[in-house]
Amino acid sequence: MSYKILLVDDEPALRHMVRDILLAEQYIVFTAATCVEGAAVAAAEQPDAVLLDVMLPDGDGFSLFQRLRQERDVPVLFLSARDEDEARLRGLGLGADDYITKPFLPKELCLRLAAVLRRVYGQKQTASLTLGRRTVDWGTGTVSGGAQPVSLTAKEYALLHKLWCNRGNIVTIDALCAALWEGTLVGYxxxxxxxxxxxxxxxxxxxxxxxxxxxxxxxxxxxxxxGTS
Structure with a gap:
């Protein structure tokens, strides 16, 4: 599946950068620049996770966080240039799922967001994938239903899981290469x-x-x- 992510940040350059990073990872992305916009988009789109700046033009992210959590228990990761222990501890103390200090590496953001999504939604996902007569067990990385069970390699596992998370949708060559390898992807x-x-x-x-x-x-x-058979 493709998770829906809401990014609330008043810096246009950062919004565009993070949006492009998340789109490349096959997320569905919504953006907002203020608390009011963030609350409205969250209510309309019901995102699976929220990336939330602490300092916003019409309030602070902590207040918006509490408002969002009153509606439903959506996972929230704070993004902020404020790296003071007090602000970080306040965010985590309110129940935020993570606190990322700007500037951050794109890979770090993706890894930490993915970790939160796995932790929150992992138990809701099926433990296996059925493809006709064959069944893929995600826990063991094996495929059964053929002449005998076979094991997936690490790259095959990552490749199939990336496609499964976006089942029914096209996953670009670049996105698949990025899921399998780091760094420059030319030649892969x-x-x-x-x-x-x-x-x-x-x-x-x-x-x-x-x-x-x-x-x-x-x-x-x-x-x-x-449902395809």
Whole structure:
């Protein structure tokens, strides 16, 4: 699935930067610049997590945090240039899920957001994936239903999980490469194709004519939606 993230920050440059980072990770992103806008967007869109600046033009993030939590128990990560212990402890003491000090590395933001989402929603996700006669056990990283159970490699596991989290939607080649490798991604497309081929050999009845892990030419790949048989 694609998680919906609300970013509330009054700095246009930071909003655009963080939005682009999260979109590249296949999140659905909403933005707001004030407490009033943030509360309205949260009520309308029901985000799965909120990235919230402490200092806002019409109030502070702590007050908006309390307002959001009165509505529902949405996970919140504070973003702030204020690294004083008092502010950090206040945010965490109110029940925030994390507190990230600006400036931060894009990878750090993604990792910490993903960790919060796993912690909050992980138990709600299915422990397995069914693809026709085959079943992928996420806990053990094995595929059963063929002649004999087979194990996924670390890269195959990460690749399939990325597609599963966005099941039914196209995941671009760049997004898949970013999920598998860090740093400059130039030159990884052919290696990605090798991993795709080997993964199909484990999850498809006929890897040469896949029914579940589908190629979208010129864009990337897509895992067939739930209910496909």
């Amino acid at each position: 497309e052919n290696t990605l194709m090798v991993h795709i081929r080997r993964l199909r050999e484990k999850i498809e009845d006929d890897p040469s004519h896949p029914r579940y892990l589908l190629t979208v030419r010129g864009l990337g790949y897509r895992l067939a939606p739930e």
